Amino acid sequence: MNIIEAKNITLIRDNKKVLEDVSFDVGKGEFVAIIGPNGAGKTTLVKIMTGLLKPSRGEIKISGVEPDNFISKRRGAVGYLPQKAIVNWNMPLKVLDVVLIEKLSPFSFFRKYSKEDVERAEYWLEVFGIKGKMNTYIKDLSGGEQQRVSLARCMFNEPEILILDEPNTAVDAVYNVKIYETLRKLCDNRDITVIMVTHDIGAVTMYVDKVMCLNIKLHCHSSPSTIDYSDMLKKVYGENVNMVIHGERCDSCVFGAKNDRNTY
Numbered sequence: 001m002n003i004i005e006a007k008n009i010t011l012i013r014d015n016k017k018v019l020e021d022v023s024f025d026v027g028k029g030e031f032v033a034i035i036g037p038n039g040a041g042k043t044t045l046v047k048i049m050t051g052l053l054k055p056s057r058g059e060i061k062i063s064g065v066e067p068d069n070f071i072s073k074r075r076g077a078v079g080y081l082p083q084k085a086i087v088n089w090n091m092p093l094k095v096l097d098v099v100l101i102e103k104l105s106p107f108s109f110f111r112k113y114s115k116e117d118v119e120r121a122e123y124w125l126e127v128f129g130i131k132g133k134m135n136t137y138i139k140d141l142s143g144g145e146q147q148r149v150s151l152a153r154c155m156f157n158e159p160e161i162l163i164l165d166e167p168n169t170a171v172d173a174v175y176n177v178k179i180y181e182t183l184r185k186l187c188d189n190r191d192i193t194v195i196m197v198t199h200d201i202g203a204v205t206m207y208v209d210k211v212m213c214l215n216i217k218l219h220c221h222s223s224p225s226t227i228d229y230s231d232m233l234k235k236v237y238g239e240n241v242n243m244v245i246h247g248e249r250c251d252s253c254v255f256g257a258k259n260d261r262n263t264y
């Protein structure tokens with residue numbers, strides 16, 4: 001069953017096509033990676049999926065309705081991690097407060113959370129390996145730790161669709177793999193649909209169901225095993241690109257590591 005269907009999306013800005021005739025669909029419970037060079041339109045496309053931008057032409061539906069309609073009817077059903085931070089990491093807040101930010105009073109930092117909320121926040125902090133820092137001030141976190149806290153915050157409402165715009169730029173290679181494994185399990189065990197923009201083409205292909213290669217136009221939208229990478233990379237990134245794609249056989253590299261101990 002498709003949860004997202006997009007037909008001929010074109011977005012024009014300053015008389016320039018930022019996206020052109022982009023059509024795709026995403027099945028419920030799928031893990032999809034969106035890749036492409038800087039300026040390819042990836043952030044623009046995910047903003048269209050979250051209803052923050054409207055296409056100039058074409059249409060996009062989530063469960064049969066426009067994204068803003070879907071989101072307003074089912075509050076919390078879409079978790080979105082934008083590329084640019086929405087949290088001011090210098091605020092006098094602790095990690096737990098960020099995960100529970102919706103529960104904070106708008107006029108003060110007075111914190112009084114229910115036991116259930118705290119337990120749910122702790123659960124998601126644990127899933128992203130950052131529970132040990134739940135009482136740390138957010139200004140004292142590293143960039144990668146901030147990204148892991150943001151992922152826990154996105155999962156707090158247990159959304160049906162998780163849209164992540166470069167969630168792992170500051171995350172180290174070992175934890176990167178753990179994030180991919182975690183997202184894979186969320187798809188497999190909870191039927192959550194995950195759409196992730198990333199520049200980490202080499203590793204992510206091991207974990208996702210589909211790769212969307214975007215550079216204004218959608219150059220491919222298929223299972224990673226069916227993609228001709230050298231052809232696709234030349235089309236999307238230009239001629240002088242050579243890339244190592246990691247796979248199951250990379251026993252000695254970190255991307256071949258498997259951790260099947262936890263279920264989420």
Ligand SMILES: Nc1ncnc2c1ncn2[C@@H]1O[C@H](COP(=O)(O)OP(=O)(O)OP(=O)(O)O)[C@@H](O)[C@H]1O
Pocket residue numbers: 013014018036037038039040041042043044045083
């Ligand atoms: N607010 C804006 N007004 C005008 N043009 C914009 C605006 N935001 C983005 N653009 C332009 O739209 C194009 C696509 O931008 P977008 O942010 O979607 O790219 P991206 O693929 O996410 O790139 P990156 O990998 O650098 O994040 C770029 O040429 C960018 O300069």
Ligand SMILES: [Mg+2]
Pocket residue numbers: 042043044083165
């Ligand atoms: Mg972007």
